Amino acid sequence: MTKKIKHVLGLSGGKDSSALALYMKETRPDLDIEYFFTDTGYELPETNEFIDQLEERLGYIHRLNAKSLNNIEGRGELDFKSMLKKHQNFLPSQRDRWCTIQLKLKPFERWADSLIADGYEIYSYVGIRADEPHRTGLLTIDKPITTVMPFREDGIVKSDIENILQRNGLELPAYYSWRSRSGCSFCFYQKKIEWVRLKDNHPELFEQAKEFEKGDSNNVVGERFYWMGKGEPLETLEDPKRREQIIANHEKQVERFKKKKRRNALIGDIEGVCELTDIDEIYDDVEGGGACITCYK
Ligand code: SF4
Known part of the structure; x- marks a missing residue:
């Protein structure tokens, strides 16, 4: 029996995952990739605009969403305030990134579970570049998912990223005029x-x-x-x-x-x-x- 494989690529609204999606279209056009964006509900407006621009070039992007996930699970809309309460009002921090688990990974896990239940093996494509020494900061879910890093395989480095965006008619996301990363507006990694x-x-x-x-x-x-x-x-x-x-x-x-x-x-x-x-x-x-x-x- 042939294996059922689902190729998925998560877009964060950042430049590397966006460039990766465009690069995959250029270099592996035969792969049928499903794109997803996990909206924490606290994204910058510029990020949402950029995701819309990407969708024009890539085709449909699944919008996974922590708030709607909780509604689906019958727990009502779980916003950040109620999550904070559950964590004794401790803000998330570098030492305890509960926000990433709640806002990013759980919605993805639910989606992945539905694919796994349908008999798919999942290949997840991640925009880690060849010039990045570590995989620090990458949290993953404990599921049978194979992580693939095409930039690393192909020797793509930071200076290549803007070129990939530009040749696909995309400028850097507008938040780069004042902030260095996508993610929640209140992200504690901000300078x-x-x-x-x-x-x-x-x-x-x-x-x-x-x-x-x-x-x-x-x-x-x-x-x-x-x-x-x-x-x-x-x-x-x-x-x-x-x-x-x-x-x-x-x-x-x-x-x-x-x-x-x-x-x-x-x-x-x-x-x-x-x-x-x-x-x-x-x-x-x-x-x-x-x-x-x-x-x-
Ligand atoms: S962007 Fe920052 S605040 Fe938002 S989930 Fe990620 S680490 Fe947490």
Whole structure:
């Protein structure tokens, strides 16, 4: 009996998974791939717009959704506030990424389960590049799913990604003008400068993040943790002095990075440094310091 195989590719709204989907069309046109986007319900408007643009080029994209999943399972609409309550009002953090499990992996797991129940073996295509040293940040579900990394197999590196998007008539997603990654508007992997810019670009989403941060202080157990870390709630960004300090620090980091590039003569056009696509190098991080590959890749 021939095996039933389902090829799936998760789009995060980030540049790498988007480029991978287009690259697969170019290089493996015979593969019948199903695309999916797991909408946490807290995505940036720019991400949703970009997914619509991708759909015009790729064809249908399944929208998996944590809120509707919970409705389907008869648990009512489970929004982030009620999830927070379930976690004793502890915000998710790098040490406890419960958000990724609830908002990203569970909806995918449900979809995968339905495919497995139909007798499919699943091949999941992931946009991890050949120049990425680790698979840090990639959370997966415990199911019989084979992960495939075509960029790694084909030696595709960061500098190839924009070319792939461009030759398919796509610009970088619009959020790159102020933020380095897709994912939830309140993602704790953001740099402080990105929180400042969230406030400027989407004040209502900044306010929402502030609300989540306040939580129910009567029920908070243990030390208080904020989106930006210990001791610095988002409302500190309303102080013009703190805001200016964060902007100045970021500008210094960018300058430092440009100087380093000049010294190493790694690129000819220093002015072409994009502070948001190069944010990891600017802050000496490897892929966001283990940031949420599952969410932004
Ligand atoms: S994008 Fe950030 S906040 Fe959202 S699920 Fe991923 S890690 Fe959590």
